[in-house]
Amino acid sequence: MILLENISKVFPSKNGDIEAVSNVHLHVKKGEIHGVIGYSGAGKSTLIRCVNLLENPSSGKVYIDGQETTKLSTNQLRNVRKKIGMIFQGFNLLKTATVYDNIAIPLRLLGFSKEEVNKRVEKYLSIVDLTDKHHTYPSELSGGQKQRVAIARALAQEPEVLLSDEATSALDPETTDSILDLLLKINEELNITILLITHEMNVIQKICDNVSVLEKGKVIEQGSAIQLFANPEHPTTQKFLNTISQRKLSASLISQLNLEGVVARLTFIGENTGQPVLAELTQQFAVKPNILTANIIELKNGIIGNLVIHLAGEEKIVDEALQFLRSKEVGIERLEGE
Incomplete structure (x- = not known):
């Protein structure tokens, strides 16, 4: 047009x-x-x-x-x-x-x-x-x-x-x-x-x-x-x-919270937003997810969910857990302290 x-x-x-x-x-x-x-x-x-x-x-x-x-x-x-x-x-x-x-x-x-x-x-x-x-x-x-x-x-x-x-x-x-x-x-x-x-x-x-x-x-x-x-x-x-949802965690905040392990942003689109993937994660892997921030954004044509989590556990198991989340079509972005 x-x-x-x-x-x-x-x-x-x-x-x-x-x-x-x-x-x-x-x-x-x-x-x-x-x-x-x-x-x-x-x-x-x-x-x-x-x-x-x-x-x-x-x-x-x-x-x-x-x-x-x-x-x-x-x-x-x-x-x-x-x-x-x-x-x-x-x-x-x-x-x-x-x-x-x-x-x-x-x-x-x-x-x-x-x-x-x-x-x-x-x-x-x-x-x-x-x-x-x-x-x-x-x-x-x-x-x-x-x-x-x-x-x-x-x-x-x-x-x-x-x-x-x-x-x-x-x-x-x-x-x-x-x-x-x-x-x-x-x-x-x-x-x-x-x-x-x-x-x-x-x-x-x-x-x-x-x-x-x-x-x-x-x-x-x-x-x-x-x-x-x-x-x-x-x-x-x-x-x-970032003006409508907190997408960043500062390096100083991660340091203050003493977050050893992996801090990652998880993105869920559409139907995936309502899936209990963190519950499945704890059942299958020896990791402890700690939710730092979370929000759901409703768009004209869909829904997007964002979670920033801290995963504590052995490095190999944490990597396997993240791979599991990817298999569930969850977007993963590892944060190093922005």
């Missing part, structure tokens, strides 16, 4: 060119929710603005539904943009217009009849649960309600793609969850493809099918959400994951 081929964006400055996005390849399939996560300054906003060509890439190609948009005329591009809705962190609502008019005005400018405008405003206010706010002004709404109006405005043009530029980062956790639930509903019920950017790992956790990690304008890791949560390879991805 969305294909970015070797996209780069360079901004000139007095101190030399700044490459905000560097040779990015990104494929978002129709009907999926794809998250791009990165720290501030990673190039996320520039990248998403290249999708609808609010920023023209310095090099590379953009395809929307198989059509290369980077070579279209202004009029042709205007037609393609009708397929793409966008929501922003700052809502971008007209302060002097009611909720109804904030949604209706763009439709009127596109030439829709009064009847069609009214039909669409009613439909999408219902979808975002704001049917009682027709005559309300933005100043009378909460942050979450403002974002719902912005989402209804984007949906009213009935796009095939919805771009989300840090749409939840200005909201409190409870409101963030409600907006994420709404995006899931939109994706599932309206079959709208969503590309979102965020610096919040809980957003990726809750709604994304696939993820790209961006750092200094480059994609440093990419894959399904389950793959990245189960086996993050890049240190930056690992740091993001």
